[in-house]
Amino acid sequence: MDHARLPFSRRDLLARSGLGIGWLAAGGILDAEARSEASLGRSPVVHSTLASRPPHFAAKARAVIHIFANGGPSHLDTFDPKPKLTEYAGREIPGALKTERRTGAAFPSPFPFRRHGESGLEVSDLFPSVARHVDRMLVVRSMHADVPNHEPSLMLMNCGDARLVRPAAGAWVTYGLGTENQNLPGFVAMCPGGYPIKGTENWRSAFLPGVFQGTYVDTKKKKVEDLVEYVRHPLLAADMQRRQVDLTAALDRQHLASRQHDPALEARLASMELAWRMQFEANEAFDVSREPKHVLDRYGDTPQGRQLLIARRLVERGVRYVQVWHGEGQPWDSHSDIEKNHRRLAGESDQPIGALLDDLVGLGLLDETLVLWGGEFGRTPTVELPNDAGVKSPTGRDHNHHGFTVWLAGGGVKGGTAYGATDEFGFKAVENPVHVHDLQATMLHLLGLDHTRLTFRHSGRDFRLTDVHGKVITDWIA
Amino acid sequence: MGAFLAVVCAPAAAASQEAEALFESRVRPLLVAKCQECHGPKIAEAGLRLDSRRAVLLGSDTGAVVVPGDAANSRLLAAVRHVKNLAMPPDTKLSDHEIAALEEWVNAGVPWTGPGGEDGGPLSREEEMVDRLREARSSHWAFTPPQKQRPPDLSTLDKLDPARLAAWNVSPIDRFVAAGLIAAELAPSPEAAPRDLFRRLHYTLTGLPPSAEEADAFVAGPTDDAYRAVVEKLLASRAHAEHWARHWLDLARYADTMGYAFAGQSPLYPFAWTYRDWVVQSLHDDLHYDRFVTLQLAADRLDPPVPREDLAALGFLTVGRTFLGNTHDIIDDRIDLVTRGLLGLTVACARCHDHKYEPISTADYYALHGVFASSEIPGELPVIGAPPPGPEAESFAAKLAELQADLAAHEEAVHIRALREAVAHAADYFYETARPAPRPDGRPPQLADGYELEQLLIDRLKRLVEKAQADHPVLGPWVAVKGLPDEKVSGTLAAIKPLNSLIETELTSTKPVTVRQVAETYGRLVARVAPEAAGGPAPQSDDPADLEVVRRLLGVEATPLIVPRSEAMRVAKRSEGEAHRKRQQAITKHQAESPGGPPRAMVLVDKKNPVDSHVLVRGNPGQPGPKIDRRLPDLLGGTTLDRASSGRLELAAAIVSPENPLTARVLVNWVWTHHFGRGLVATPGDLGLRGDPPANQQLLDDLACRFMDEGKWSLRWLHREIILSRTWRQSAALRSDLTARDAENLLWGRAERRRLSWEGWRDSLLVAAGTLDPERDGGPGINPLDIAAMNSRTVYARLDRQDVPGLLRTFDIANPDTAVHVRPRTTVPQQGLAVMNAPLVVEAAKRLAVRTATEVGDDTADDPRITALWRDALARNPSDSERTLARSWLIESRSQRPTEGFGPWERLAQAVLGTAEFQWID
16 A cells, blocks of 8 residues: 555556557657747747756756745854954944844854865854865855845845746746656745745746746655645555556547547646656655665754755756745844854754755765755844844844855855955945846856846746846856 | 037037047947947847947937036946946956047047948937837738728639538638638638537536536537527526636736735735626626726726726726735736736836837836826725625624724824824924934934834924024024034023013023023923823913914924824834734724625725826836826827826727727637637737737738627627637547648637636536536635535635645646736646546545436446446546446456545546546537
């Protein structure tokens, strides 16, 4: 009764399905069926399936794992050391910028920074496991966004526009490249315990066909059938369901024969067979209990450990774009008690991120997998003052979109490098500032996509992830 | 302005040979090498071209870039010097030498010799738009009104056999289509088999399958008369209105939520369903399309006023996304809905710049922007029906009164708190008008006791003080000293004789010597006249007349520090605001969800004072350009709209005018699209220059004209024209000659097989399961994935645009954020997963199995029940081979281990519900 194990060999399956090897190429058939307002008529070819497609030019990376520290992690306490804050501790910062809420004096980081690796890049003690990989990391210290509010900044980071309804980067990438494993979704968004702020908008496909929408997985759940929707029959065991699917296929073949083998119906028959197979692949991919104990121990039996391990398993199996959110709501939003809260949050994620990077290196996957870590913005170098929004004591930092840090690893980026800089207090990106659009343009570039050519015709014009913005930062590429 | 000056003073500057040498040897090569790649004829970034003198002087979208003769004030120089945010060229800065050349050139008056000189170069934007409009009007098929066409007489073509000629040479649609096929040496397909045709007819008109009995009856006598009778019966059915309402709701980007809501805010539109129900009822009544559209744009403006139920029509404009409250985005959504949705014109592209392709300017866009900027959603939505009868209505009203009283009490408490604190800090407010505290972070100052001054009150007090002169009876002393250093305060006060005894008494008794102390004096004065609720008044022994003067100046509502009750929430603390929102939401929730409340319409009404909008340069609200009168787009004549109202009614009239070249074509094409799966114009939301040309323009134009003239805009007339045509009745069988010569079926030589929509599929499951209640109609929406809601058609689902279930997206439901004329149609394995595993399907299979058992009664043989199963699910008897297959499958299944609650019959039922035939229409 082990439903999760495929009860037939691949050859059996092909024979039983009556389709022979042909169905393996069904991606192509399905593609031809795409019809939408955008794709009809003169418009350029529009992909509507997940069949793998060549990039615009040779790619450095073939997959993305985006670890989203949602809520806005403090760059000043993690990857962007500012000794000047200690010097000015308790004093006003000259030229402080306007903050979203009222902030006061300079607030030095409670966490010591140390140099790591051959590059000697400084990382705070919050991320010891991540720091082991510093020579593989490109630390971008000069990110900036548009506004200090979560909602628009999440939209900007994920969809390239703060307000309007635009597809997420993961949807654009799967639209552009398809995915390598037809039995799994091409774009997976994991978040334990519920949705982050802005919910499913963060992984929406908007005007792109629905198949490119991120598949949401609540990684607080442990059982596979709770993780992925419709992946298992609620009542039938696999062998009995196979008989049922075979009967449907037999009836369908009679139907098809009386209808000149209409390709549209052929495609439907093939897609049912693909669906059957997806059940097992998904069960297998999301089931971390299949990993040996020493691997599980390295990641830890926590939501973060589980979901980062799933991320690795998905990328191993050819999933194109995996987003790993820290948690429901906006966990990294440390307006107060930043020392306690950031320590806890980093404590939850540091070890599994380190393990993920270890595994990607060990499996030889890091070269072709782009790992991106960051939030929607950073935090202020000044302390947030008590207010009636719940901050009781001056122990945290407010939102800061003027300057923050993300890091990338693998996927063809230059490791052991710090790119750009904020001012001496860490308020604002001043050296080589990188807008979110530039990050997105460069990410697409690493995937072999020209951000100006990855377009979709909608409402009378061609849309793209970076709209009319974005600059590829060639300095990042190894 | 710079550009204008330049034209006047240019020729003199251009003359000298020196200038020519400068331009030709140093400037032109530089412009060619470093600038024109992005600022040339192919790409004009920011609307700027640098390939002719005229273009340089015209500047960019944001205005002039050079002031000839004045390099120091020319933005071009600032850009190449990288002094501000704008740094050009973006990658490599020009050398000092190159910058010097540009500086010299601009200071010399922008001389330009040779190609690109005085006469060459682009037109101004306005000139260019006039040209484009003229050109597009004369050349583009859809920009002149459709003309009635003479359909070809097929008998003269002599290609069809007599029987087919007789059938096909009647309807204009058929005559156009057949003539097209004959011209391509093809012939129409035969009529679909009666059972297939009957099933297709039911789905296209009602979205539901026929019963096996109905199908049998038709197949027994499939005459033209029988066909017509079925068409009439279906057109008159409520199911028909429900099905086509769903198509319209796609176009209206209908959903039941506003999209993302901030924490604590409810995203629900509690009465969106009244719009959905209005659409169903209007289609059921065959409300003619011109009226149908007019009500949806301006039901509130009609004279005589419409019955209140019709106000629900305005939900068309208001059920869209709210973009976190961003007005410009909300208006943009409405402009796109009206122009692309109803006119097939992509006007919204002109929000940031003149349309790149269509003759639509930003002025056209902001002319419509004003229409919607002059309209608003009222604070309380109008009740459009009686509450349901019974005790529920009473308890509803009682609870509502309670919640409203709670809200009022909260506002009262906030008001009193804000008043007390403002009065207690009146001195600080006065002091702030004299010596504003530094604002390093741009915020109003926070005092030592934690109180943050309210900007609103600061501004009001400032205005009062600024208006007063030094001889003001009350404020005079303050006006006199507020700008002085402290050491001059007492001297100055001594020289002033205030006219009001209250301030005089205060000053004499306290003898202030600093500005701060004078402010405190005024603070006490405020406390003496403030309302009781705010801590005043102190025991009085004042001159009543003087007291009254001070009271009217500083102590009654609407004086600077005494906010009126109605403005209490403007000076609320964040936590008070949140508590207020919670109470408001409780009211909304109660009105929406508690039984017993009356239905309301999601109306849009005109603002008291209609406004014109400014062009927003590059769509940026921070960069207002010229103000534009509310008017129609120039493409539609440019007529100015009513000045006294928003102009929505005139806009509606212009849209449904027979003179409008687009409206009828868009609608006819839209109906055609849904009947055939593909439009005569394949881009039904874009009939502009960039859209596809019609596959058969004569047919489209003729049908559009006849829809208006003969059909009087009746949708039912249009359905009949299409459904009764031979073209629509053709078989979907593939034909090798058609595949070879018209693979895309652009000539309509056959029908096309289609997968059921999400709604069609779910509704069909409910029909097979026997759970659909034909009497169940509108009201608040149901959850379509809920097993308990299997009595309701899918059109009655509540859709959260923020969280569209993956299953619905997988089956290509319309994106609820934009007007959708035709949905994408994909075949992906995720659909297969749902067919195999979704609880909805499993439940339907169980019910279907039970239903068949009931139908066969005591007969325990397999064959009758197999037949019943086929008839319930597929509206036909099984073939012999199917029956044999099912029988042996059942026998084998019985030998397998049992599955609780899902025996062989249930499994067989699911297998049949999972077939392509169940989910596809021939």
